[in-house]
Amino acid sequence: xxxxxxxxxxxxxxxxxxxxxxxPLQTVxxxxxxxxxxxxxxxxxxxxxxxxxxxxxxxxxxxETCLDEDYLWASGALQSDWNIVDIGAGLGDFxxxxxxxxxxxxVHAYEPLAESFALLQHNLSLNNIGNVRAFPVAAAAHKGTxxxxxxxxxxxxxxxxxxxxxxxxxxxxxxxxxxxxLPGATCDFMKIDCEGCEFDLLLNSxxxxxxxxxxxxxxxxxxxxxxxxxxxxxxxxxxxxxxRMERNPVHxxxxxxxxxxxxxxxx
Numbered sequence: 001x002x003x004x005x006x007x008x009x010x011x012x013x014x015x016x017x018x019x020x021x022x023x024p025l026q027t028v029x030x031x032x033x034x035x036x037x038x039x040x041x042x043x044x045x046x047x048x049x050x051x052x053x054x055x056x057x058x059x060x061x062x063x064e065t066c067l068d069e070d071y072l073w074a075s076g077a078l079q080s081d082w083n084i085v086d087i088g089a090g091l092g093d094f095x096x097x098x099x100x101x102x103x104x105x106x107v108h109a110y111e112p113l114a115e116s117f118a119l120l121q122h123n124l125s126l127n128n129i130g131n132v133r134a135f136p137v138a139a140a141a142h143k144g145t146x147x148x149x150x151x152x153x154x155x156x157x158x159x160x161x162x163x164x165x166x167x168x169x170x171x172x173x174x175x176x177x178x179x180x181x182l183p184g185a186t187c188d189f190m191k192i193d194c195e196g197c198e199f200d201l202l203l204n205s206x207x208x209x210x211x212x213x214x215x216x217x218x219x220x221x222x223x224x225x226x227x228x229x230x231x232x233x234x235x236x237x238x239x240x241x242x243x244r245m246e247r248n249p250v251h252x253x254x255x256x257x258x259x260x261x262x263x264x265x266x267x
Contacts, residue, residue, distance in 0.1 A: 009249045013063060020045055020067040031056045041126070049096055050126045052119060058091055065093040071191050071217045073258050078189060080104045085178055085187045085213070087139045087201070088194035092120035098191070099129045105188070106131050108181060112138040112148060112170035133181070140172040140197060141204030175205040179212050186212040196224035202232055207239055216241070216259040223253035232257055 018024045022043040029037035030053070039054040044066060053059050064070045071094055078084070078101040086095045089109035098107045109132055111117045117136045124132055138146050147167045179185045190213045192198050198218055202210060216236065220229035233243045241259040248254035 006250055013060075013068075016067050017059070017063050020063065027059060030059055047100070049100065050123075051091065051093070051096070052122050052126065053091070054119075061090065062093045066097050069097075070219075070256060071097075073189070073215050073217055073260060078102055082188035083182045083186075084108070085182070085190040086110065087178075087190065087192040088197070089120050089134070090116050090193070092123040094191050094193075095120060095132055095134075096123060096127050096129065098189075099124075099132050100127070103131065106133065106182070108132075108178065108187075109134045110137060110139050110173075110178065112136060112146070112172070135173075136171075138170050138172040138194070138197065139175055139178050139201055141174065141200045142172070143174050143177065144172055145169045146172045146197070174209075175201055176209045179209065186214065189213075189215045189217065192216065192218035196221050198232065199225055199227040203227070203235055210236070211239055211261065214261050216257070218257050219248075220255055220257055221253060222255070229255050229257055233259075 017027055021027050022045050026037070026040065026042065030040060030042075033056075038056075039052065041050055041052050042059060042062070043050045044062075047066070049066065051058070051062055053062070072078070078098060080102055081104040082102045083105045084098040084102055084107040086098065086107060086109040089095045089111040092109070095107055095109040109120060111120050111134070114136070117134065120134055124134070138148070140146055146169070148170050176185075179187060192201065194201070198220055202216075218232075220232055222228045229245060233245055236243050236257075236259045240262050242262050244258045246256045246258075248256070
């Protein structure tokens with residue numbers, strides 16, 4: 001991407017933030033790193049949703065999820081009776097978004113990092129949300145433990161790594177176990193943002209389990225592990241999904257993948 005294109009993207013994003021939050025000057029102070037500006041609570045102007053944030057990155061993630069609506073499938077909005085799975089819930093940005101739009105359904109959120117999970121729960125409470133079940137575990141192809149880089153200063157930017165200094169072990173459940181907690185053991189929409197674990201989850205889980213997800217929306221990370229978003233797209237296409245991919249407007253190693261089962265229902 002050219003320098004001009006990046007500049008346009010950031011300029012547009014700043015305008016979105018300034019229009020989308022109730023106190024734009026507070027947001028400016030957070031990004032400027034002014035003393036006492038963060039941690040803080042921000043409120044979205046249109047919806048009144050509130051979020052506890054700690055860093056500018058937290059604010060940026062909320063902008064992408066709740067204002068840009070990056071995770072939405074191309075066909076339109078979430079439906080009120082859908083059952084949603086949020087893999088890598090982080091601070092709860094998409095969990096809150098989905099819970100508010102799917103008031104007749106339920107949202108199951110998975111976040112293994114302790115500090116992120118606490119922030120997720122806090123933000124659910126801030127927004128008086130009662131249709132979410134939150135689980136302090138990771139999702140993977142196999143049950144057991146995963147090694148997570150211990151970088152707690154950013155609740156939304158964790159990655160799974162080889163064991164070593166500064167890493168921690170987290171519990172993991174399978175995708176089949178995740179779906180088993182939902183009606184009919186299927187989900188209408190699964191969002192994934194887990195800094196690399198998407199490859200294990202979708203490439204190594206049994207085909208019939210993945211096919212029980214009607215729609216999948218994810219951010220993929222090409223440079224975390226020796227896999228690519230293209231592999232994910234090929235796998236899902238082979239399993240009967242219609243796939244659309246978009247590259248991140250700024251970062252070459254990131255992108256979004258949207259997949260919907262061609263018959264409109266899980267198998």
